[in-house]
Amino acid sequence: MKLTKDDFNFITTLISLNKKRITTLDFISLKSSQIQYKFNKINFLLEVTNKKIIKKRFSNFYIHNFSDLKELISNFDFIFLNKKQRLNIIMKKLLVENYIDVHNLETIFSQSKSSIKKDLKELKERAKENLVELIYKNKLGFILSGDENNIRFFFLNYFLNDFDFFENHIKIKEAEYLVFNMLRKKNSPFETSKIISIMLSIQYYRVRNKEILIKLKDSLFIISDPSRYKLKTYYRFTDCLTKNLGSNFEKKSMLFVLSILCYSRSNPVILQKEETFHSILISLLEVIGTEYQLPLSKDEYLIKTLGSHIKSVFFKISNGIHTQKPYLKDIVTEYSKLFSLLKKECNIFKTYFNIKLSDDEIIFILFHIKSSILRLEKAKIHKQNVLLVCNLGGGATKLLSNQLSTIFSLNIIDEISFYQFQVYQLDNIDVIIHTVDFFKSNVKSIKVNLLLTTKDIQTLEQIGFTKL
Secondary structure (H helix, E strand, C coil): CCEEHHHHHHHHHHHHHCCCEECHHHHCCCCHHHHHHHHHHHHHHHHHCCCCCCEEECCEEECCCHHHHHHHHHHCCEECCCHHHHHHHHHHHHHHHCCECHHHHHHHHCCCHHHHHHHHHHHHHHHHHCCCEEEEECCCEEEEECCHHHHHHHHHHHHHCCHHHHHHHCCCHHHHHHHHHHHCCCCCCHHHHHHHHHHHHHHHHHHHCCCCCCCCCCCCEEECCCCCCCCHHHHHHHHHHHCCCCCHHHHHHHHHHHHHHCCCCCCCEEECCHHHHHHHHHHHHHHHHHHHCCCHHHCHHHHHHHHHHHHHHHHHHHCCCCCCCCCCHHHHHHCHHHHHHHHHHCHHHHHHHCCCCCHHHHHHHHHHHHHHHHHHHHHHCCCCEEEEECCCCHHHHHHHHHHHHHHEECEEEEEECHHHHCCCCCCCCCEEEECCCCCCCCCCEEECCCCCCHHHHHHHHHCCCEEC
């Protein structure tokens, strides 16, 4: 028999009361039937341990020996499940087994039917918020009823908030392998792998229970038909789990999710207003670029990565995938000007796509743009043209050249010996860096050691070289 935290607390209370005669007034918060149920469990344990049971006379219970109760606490294991843990187990059974049996839950939780009904009542309310019903079917138990989209998103939103439980209890190897392959060589956040892992596992169990998804919501996106070769890992996964159940919809619908979340190069998901989206993105970058006097709208890398990110955000919002992101107040304070400008300009997405971006989402857009600003500002820095003169041989010259290129932003025009220098044309040279004693030149020059010292590096910084 499994004992719960409530049983433990009940026995502990009996010991602390230190009364031979227990009445219902000693447990005002419990019904008489609940008190009787608790004592029946205690008497069962006392019997199997050859102790004298607690006898009942009318509505009173008489305890023979308190030391017997203390032994029960020390010798038996108690299940300390709180409400959240119980709901997790119920949700797991709903997903994996497709139904829940109240009698089975009584055994697992070692709680009365009335206590379990309270948990089911809360779950019904949560399901209702997701347009799903928890209904009872004879000879089966409680099942989820409603549109398959809503059922899957109900599971997704629930387990996103308790990923540790999901990962430890539900995650399947096939889904884990697929997530690894989809995200290989991609700089994807943990959140993305989390969403994909949960979605794939939900799909796995729903298909295994023959609940075939007809179609995901696609108000903003359409699906093209990708080649099997490029997505062979995913098709192998779906072929394995569906077992000839006619899973074409399953493949395309989950492919729809994966390609958006993974920023797939061969993206089979196309934004219905792709041209409009692109022109709006360029317009937004032009406004910000004008403010900072930088050609942001010409930065192809920014256009590609930021465009993929915003499409991913659109997809999550339009399909009701609510993810928690930290509100980074320090970022807003430090880059208040850029944040305010972005918040104003991003309102255009609401006009054309009916998508309102939260402050958290705008901060992540800020990261992309700030990265581009730093990259473009760095490119604007004038690199000085350097002539390298060394009298210690070709190998030594190359060693010094590599050190300088690693530490400083500069253009090494040529690497020559001191004898070559005597006839060298210095028209395009800004600075000569050399290792020669008594070196003379009309162009600014500085002597350094073959192996650059801290003092050499500081001197080079002082005459205008910028460290990488």
